[in-house]
Amino acid sequence: MAKLNMLKIRVCALRNDRKRVIERMQRLGVVEIEPAKKLSEGVWQEDMSGERDGFQSTLSALQSAVSVLDYYAPAKDSMFSSYMGRKEINGREFEEMQQKGERTLSSCYEITRKKKQIEQLAADKLRLQLRVDSLAPWLGLDVKMRIKGTKSTKAFVGVLPNIYTEEQLILKAAEKHPDLTEFEIEVIGETSDSTCIFAVAANTQADSMDSFLRSLGITRPFEMSKKTPRECSKELRVRIEKCDREIADLEDEIREMAELRGIFKWQIDYYTMRLEKYEAIEKIAHTKNTFIIDGWIPEGEFPRLQTQLEERGAFVETLTIGKKENVPVAVKNGPITEGGEPILEMYAMPTKRDIDPTPVMAIFYYLLFGLMLSDAAYGLMLVLACGFVLLKFKPEGSNKKNMKLFMFSGATAVVWGVLFGSFFGDLPNVIAHTFFGVPQDVLILKPLWFDPIIEPTQMLIFSLALGVIHIFAGMILGLITNLKNKNYTAMFADNIAWMMVVGGLIVYGVDFILDMFGMGGLVVIPPDIKNVAIIAAGVGAVTVLLFSGLPTKSFGKRILKGAYSLYGITSYLSDILSYSRVLALGLATGVISQVFNMIGTMFGGGAAGAIMLLIVGLLGHALNIGISLIGCYVHTCRLQYVEFFGRFYEGGGRPFSPFSVKSKSFKFKEEK
Amino acid sequence: MTEFFIQHGGIIIALLGGALSCLLPGMGSAKAVGLVGEAGAGVVTEDPSKFSKILILQLLPATQGIYGLLTVFILLSRIGILGSNAAPDLRLGMLYFAACLPIALVGYFSAVAQGKAAVAGVGIVAKRPDQQAKAIMFAAMVETYAIFALLVSVLAISSIK
Known part of the structure; x- marks a missing residue:
């Protein structure tokens, strides 16, 4: 029965060696760090929240850049891709990736910015489209919409609630304002529940025309331009096309950056790793010149950890396990x-x-x-x-x-x-x-x-x-x-x-x-x-x-x-x-x-x-x-x-969760 | 009339039993699967990645419908509607009818009860997706009784002589 025997260990080292020791420990991935408790005077835990926040925000920028890339240029994954193991890279490739990564970090912000621009343009386009739609019933009007009239006439352009024909309007005018004689009313178009009209009346009768139209509830049209509706609509369409072109250009630009996806994924792994490292540093106890890590390790892994950490200037010892301590549990079984x-x-x-x-x-x-x-x-x-x-x-x-x-x-x-x-x-x-x-x-x-x-x-x-x-x-x-x-x-x-x-x-x-x-x-x-x-x-x-x-x-x-x-x-x-x-x-x-x-x-x-x-x-x-x-x-x-x-089985042990490189896409090859 | 009943009553009554054992568990499963689907849709709105976990929960109360179907197919081949067996006489028909009852009734009620347990399990998956196994177990507990009923029905149908 293969329940691994756990040892409790304590690692002590000088602060100068902290980076080397902790990074090695993370690469080995065999130690679960126990948060330091009951600190005596002169011993403290360090606050790394500033660094952690920095990594978090970089990570979220990278993640959103990858999701933008996945949207516009989907990676050709097979259906089994979620089962695919991580890609292995060695130390030299690691260095290369790190340098490349630093150069391209700004690109991920660029991608998210482009995505924002696309969203902005799409919203603009929608607004323009609404204006084009509202102009549709007015296309029959061949004068500009803000027309005031001529020297001797006054013009009215507006929308009446309800549907009317020209005859109905003329009859209504005759009924309500018998004085109204020198006028013209034209129905330009209609929507599902309103009528778009153009009316002209002689200057002398403009007031009664005005009050007649008001009694019908006339309102100004949505779009009041100095051009004819046809011109106006054409102009709007040109602007929509421009939006479309700009969106397409931006999308192409994003697609051209698709090759950065690999680097981004690597950087996500890299920053996740650093984040984990700083989270681990927060757990351990520090003095002015040293630091102390308490943790758990499966017995079989102990000699390797001991030699590798002691090579890097740390001192490693095993502690006796108290009766009440909650020892983490790991199991290991044969290949079948x-x-x-x-x-x-x-x-x-x-x-x-x-x-x-x-x-x-x-x-x-x-x-x-x-x-x-x-x-x-x-x-x-x-x-x-x-x-x-x-x-x-x-x-x-x-x-x-x-x-x-x-x-x-x-x-x-x-x-x-x-x-x-x-x-x-x-x-x-x-x-x-x-x-x-x-x-x-x-x-x-x-x-x-x-x-x-x-x-x-x-x-x-x-x-x-x-x-x-x-x-x-x-x-x-x-x-x-x-x-x-x-x-x-x-x-x-x-x-x-x-x-x-x-x-x-x-x-x-x-x-x-x-x-x-x-x-x-x-x-x-x-x-x-x-x-x-x-x-x-x-x-x-x-x-x-x-x-x-x-x-x-x-x-x-x-x-x-x-x-x-x-x-x-x-x-x-x-x-x-x-x-x-x-x-x-x-x-x-x-x-x-x-x-x-x-x-x-x-x-x-x-x-x-x-x-x-x-x-x-x-x-x-x-x-x-x-x-x-x-x-x-x-x-x-x-x-x-x-x-x-x-x-027979009770269950409820705490699963062993070692401090390790929890990368998603890449695996770091272990140099011996 | 009496003659007709004596001549054809067996297969009619047997088929009635078969129809019931497809109808009731089918209705129960449909209702239960629907309930879980409604609850699951709410969770998936928030977190689409939980879809596959919820789907497993949703499928749990679907099995009663399958058990009903299974019983009917075994019955259909026994009473000669499918295949080449002779049609049953009145006595056999009534026996077949009785044999169908366990899965018909238990199938319906256990499906609905299992559906409710699965809906509660959806809550577990929503809040603690790592505990999905426990949600599945709670719902699967109910199924035992549908399985017992299925066994009694199938063993009875295939042993009636």
């Missing part, structure tokens, strides 16, 4: 079982007294996931896809572990699929029957073991049996945990006694249960062994009753506690039954793929039928894979978290 680590991290890291359950859990995870998917073709696709990503993109950290998780789970699905005779459901049989005239009762693809869709009870029994094994594995891990913690009473009263109870009852009752499902005779237990089993179960139950209440002193209370924990037998029953979900999910995958195969072959044989089968098959199986994968993932997790971890 490390796929289970993300599942463990999602639940909780082991505490001080827990063992690392990952190796056992990972194996069961792969088996159960594969059993729920139980299709050789789906499993094969999973193996190929994850294997491809692993080999091609070399993902790191949890991406890599997740890929492994699905790859190994897919691999067991291939095995289960062969045992249960499932390859895209019953696709081979369906194709043979539809296209090659093979009779329906002749099967091309035969299950090596049995077909769970035809014999669900057998599958149910198998799932439950696997569940019993899983739960027993959990109990054995519980036993090991108690053994390690020298908790012998719990080991006997909880682990061994319960194994006797559950194991004894199962051996005693297994043929009865099988008989209930119509599978009597599958397992025959000789009466002698049955007797031994029931006696073992009885002894176990009595042990639980008498001792699981320890360390309660009063005998009565202890028995009550024991009786209560004996009641926990129901949880074993429900936990074992819970494994029936393996059958249910396997059935769901299998039956639904058969349904799609059936729909696909409804159109019979021949070329048209083949095309239909291809289309229905592709869509249907893609859908089925998607749904099944989510289901398998969730339910395998549940079986691990509830049924398996419930038997």
Whole structure:
């Protein structure tokens, strides 16, 4: 079990060496720095907020420049790019990048400024467009809009609410102002709810014309220019075109800077690194001439850290770990079982007294996931896809572990699929029957073991049996945990006694249960062994009753506690039954793929039928894979978290988070 | 009428059961998935990067609908609507109807309950996205009962003679 042993260390050095020591520590990335507490006089923590703020603002400028570049000149990333590992650069490249980066830092501000200009221009353009729109009903007017009139007439230009025709207006004028005789009203255009008019009246009658139009609620048009509307609109269009051109130019300028993206990304990494460094400096204690770092390190990394830091003038020692200290936890597993680590991290890291359950859990995870998917073709696709990503993109950290998780789970699905005779459901049989005239009762693809869709009870029994094994594995891990913690009473009263109870009852009752499902005779237990089993179960139950209440002193209370924990037998029953979900999910995958195969072959044989089968098959199986994968993932997790971890695992340890280079795009090659 | 019922009643009643086991869990899942979608849309407005996490939560209560569908397909092939089995007589038809009831009823109610748990889980993802696993587990707990109901229905349908 691979829980790493942690050492507590203290690093002391002169202030002059601070940069070298801390940068080396960051590059090694194996120490979690513990913030200094309880400082005595003459020892203080330094405030680095000024520097940090500076880096923050540079970082946000760089990030917005990259997002602008991503918008106008999207990088050609493949769909797997988020799984891609970081690019490795060595010391010399680092220097080059740093110099280049300093030269181009101003460009990121330039890019954001250009982006702002584009936004400004787009807003201007919108405003101009609105003015053009408002001029549209006026285009029929061939005098300038501010026209006052002629020597002997007065002109009116305006908008009337409601829609009128010229006749209606003339009639209204005659009705309301009979004195109005020498005038002209022209409807220039209309919008959905108003009329644009031009009216002229002789100077003598201008006042009554004015009051007539006012009574109708005339308002000045939106756009009052000294030119005719047509000219005005044309001019506005020219300005819009100019905006468009300027925007396009700016966009081109931004696109030309797209090659800076790599440098920007590097600088983001660089400044993130420096920010982290200053955050670390804030945590440590300083005196006038020295500084002291307290921290945690996995035991195996200690010699390397010690030599490298002492080369740089620091003094490194280990401290004894106090009983109450919250030691961070890190786990490390082999290349196959490390796929289970993300599942463990999602639940909780082991505490001080827990063992690392990952190796056992990972194996069961792969088996159960594969059993729920139980299709050789789906499993094969999973193996190929994850294997491809692993080999091609070399993902790191949890991406890599997740890929492994699905790859190994897919691999067991291939095995289960062969045992249960499932390859895209019953696709081979369906194709043979539809296209090659093979009779329906002749099967091309035969299950090596049995077909769970035809014999669900057998599958149910198998799932439950696997569940019993899983739960027993959990109990054995519980036993090991108690053994390690020298908790012998719990080991006997909880682990061994319960194994006797559950194991004894199962051996005693297994043929009865099988008989209930119509599978009597599958397992025959000789009466002698049955007797031994029931006696073992009885002894176990009595042990639980008498001792699981320890360390309660009063005998009565202890028995009550024991009786209560004996009641926990129901949880074993429900936990074992819970494994029936393996059958249910396997059935769901299998039956639904058969349904799609059936729909696909409804159109019979021949070329048209083949095309239909291809289309229905592709869509249907893609859908089925998607749904099944989510289901398998969730339910395998549940079986691990509830049924398996419930038997032994406490969890809640503080994950180890070392002070390191948390870069996104680049990885710094370690010089030895 | 009586003769018609004796002759065709079996398949009618069996199909009625099948229809129910598709209808009710389907309705329940649709309602539940919709609920989670509504809650999720709010979170995604604030932080689009949480989309995939929410989507997993949204799909959790979708399985009851699938279980219903599964039951119906097994039933359809047993009663000869799909495939070549003989149509059931009245007694068998009624048995099939009864066998459909667990997934029909439990499917509906567990889907709605699971949907509500998933909606609450959306809240977890919104505030503490690193705790998504726990949100999933809370919702997945409910599904156990749908699975039990499915098993009873499927085992019964495939064992009725």
